Amino acid sequence: MNIMVQKDTSFNNPDNIFRTSDNLDEYIKGLDPNSYLARVALEYTVSNSKIELHEELIDCLLHSGNQESKEWAEVYKIDNLVSKQELSLPDSITQLTYILCSSKEMSVLQKIFQLYNYYDLKAFQMIEIVSELINKELKEIPDGYMKDSLQSRLDLAMQSVYTHLNELEKARIYGENLKDIALTPVMKAIAYKNLGMTYLYEDYDKLCTYFEMSLKIFKEMDNSDRLYNVQSKYNFAQTFWSYPDKTVWLRKETIDELQIYAYSLIKSGNKEEAHKILDSTKNSLSNDFQFGYHYYFLGLLNDNEKNYYESVKYFSKSGDRFFRQLPLIALKEKGVDTSLLSALSV
Structure with missing residues (x-):
């Protein structure tokens, strides 16, 4: 340079x-x-x-x-x-931990990056602990662009976290606020995507509206990586609502993308191909959240109650309570006793 x-x-x-x-x-x-x-x-x-x-x-x-x-x-x-x-995410967390930051801004950003990595690892309980530390330190930074950007980063992360914790009103408050204060189109687009996901179980039209707004921004920016991520999540939502024919596959490379593709194949009746994908990805699963998905999709594939219980177990281990509802809904549809389902939901 x-x-x-x-x-x-x-x-x-x-x-x-x-x-x-x-x-x-x-x-x-x-x-x-x-x-x-x-x-x-x-x-x-x-x-x-x-x-x-x-x-x-x-x-x-x-x-x-x-x-x-x-x-x-x-x-x-x-x-x-x-x-x-x-x-790797674990190595990055270690390296960030050992950097001694003298500035308040970097002390906060260091923890925000750790928080991102915990999010990618789906370690939601660690995120709650780190976010409390970040909030305390943010108050010590003077008002201005840097503080606002750091605050937006934190709010965006917490919007996602509260979705996973199934505290949807909190997630939506963060999302609605970010629509107004986000400093960049990227932050706004991610906020829209996250808002859409909070309506997965209750409002198909709102879900689609927010996802389409997110996709529009990333298409205008020609931001392919972000676009692939949002489209993949949108494919999941369309498949959940039994519209696998509305999915658009821009890429099928990452574990998450392949798992969601297998989900759409199951809902489309192509179970043999879905089975091949789930078998091929199993040894590459890297966290409890991905295993939660894996066993949920296996349950759908095999109509197997045991797979659904495994899915609940892994989603619970990751700290996720939002997507854990997927196997719980499936178990309810299979006639599992409601008192048992209530115990599993704790």
Whole structure:
């Protein structure tokens, strides 16, 4: 990254820059890597999916003469490696834990990245613990762009967490708030997707409305990875409502995508192909949440009550209470005693 050091006239007020300007690439390339603005630009570039510029900025700050700039770059570098699947989630959590952050902003972001990784691992109980620490530290950060971005990150994560904990009103409050305060289209689109999922069991039309809003944003941004993720979740929801014919398969590569594809095949009557997919993915399942899905789909495939109990067990181990309803609904339809179902729902 070729740096042409310029004087930061808005050094103490990045809000003037990052809230009101759209085309900042050249400006960011000219920032002094030792400055606070350059550090905040790390947050701006990743939040706005400017990945190439973000990686250049990380490298530039890592080689700066400022210890705080290096510290910020180290934290963002770990998250970037995870996003590129060049660093495992457990390893990233360990590395983030051992970075000593002197700035309040990075202390918070460090924990937010850990929270993301716990979310990907579906360790929901750990998320609740970490989120309490983040909330306390956020209060100590001065108002401004960086604090608002960190708050939006936390709110987005907690929207997802409360969905998994089946506390849907809390999840919707976070989602409705994010529609108004989200600093980037990416955050807004994810909030819409999460809002849609909260209506999985109760309102097909609202579910579709929010998912379509999310897909529209990512299509306009040409953000393929995010688009694939939202479409996959939408495929799951369409299949749940017995509309497998409305699914759109942009990609069938990740474990989650393959599991959902198997689900649609089951609902479409193609059980043989679904069985092959579930068999081929079983040894690659990496967390209790994925096993919960696996045994639920096996239960549907084999009409097997034992599989549903296994699904409940694994969803419960992950801390999830929202998708755990899938096998519970199936058991209820099979005539399992309601008192037993109530005990399983605790």
